[in-house]
Amino acid sequence: MFKLKILREDANYSFRSFFELPNDTDEVLAEFGYAFARTRLQLPRTSRQLERLTELRQQLEETIPYVSLSSEAAKREILIAPVLSRVAVICKRVLRIEYPLKINNLLQGNLDYLIQSEHSLIVVEAKRDDLTRGFTQLAVEMIALSMLENAPNTIYGTVTMGDVWVFGTLETASRTVTRDITSYTLPDDLEEIVKIFVGILE
DSSP states (O other), X not given: OOOXXXXXXXXXXXXXXXXXXXXXXXXXXXXXXXXXXXXXXXOOOOOSOOTTHHHHHHHHHHHGGGSOOOSHHXXXXXXXXXXXXXXXXHHTOOEEEEEEEESSSSSEEEEEEEEEOSSOXXXXXXXXXXXXXXXXXXXXXXXXXXXXXXXXXXXXXXXXXXXXXXXXXXXXXXXXXXXXXXXXXXXXXXXXXXXXXXXXXX
8 A cells, every 4th residue: 555654864853743644553553563453452550449549539639629620730730740640659669750751763753651660651642632643643652662671562642631541552563553452431430541551560
């Protein structure tokens, strides 16, 4: 099939540039030799009893009516950071925010959130709107992470608008990025979201 090149090898791109491209996710990933799939992912989930989620849910439900969530910064501060910091505390793992990463001139920029354990890592991309383009950016960030030394064979990612969360995986063996067709919402699916994060990091 006839295929146009999207990326110029002599140009510089940041991860954010991929959010701004008009191309579909599969076309962008093909530039890096990756396939794109959409299916229901069987994500790991912890069976542990998780502490203090009731308080966190209460905090979210009390706060949401009184904060304007029209900007990405507001969503990150009010909805995303509290959830991820709770995951970090449960798993006793460092949550890195605005983590700088440069592989080459096509793959560089800051990751909104990165959290890793010995065998796995999760990158989280926060967006004010447009989960579809947000997922394209997330997928490219996962490709960049897969190029690091000792990167796990499966990399997990999440794109979120704060109230909606969508997971994805990158499999290095099959060179495939998969977007979950299920999405989770806050505050209703808080426990489910946290159980998935903890399950991945355990």
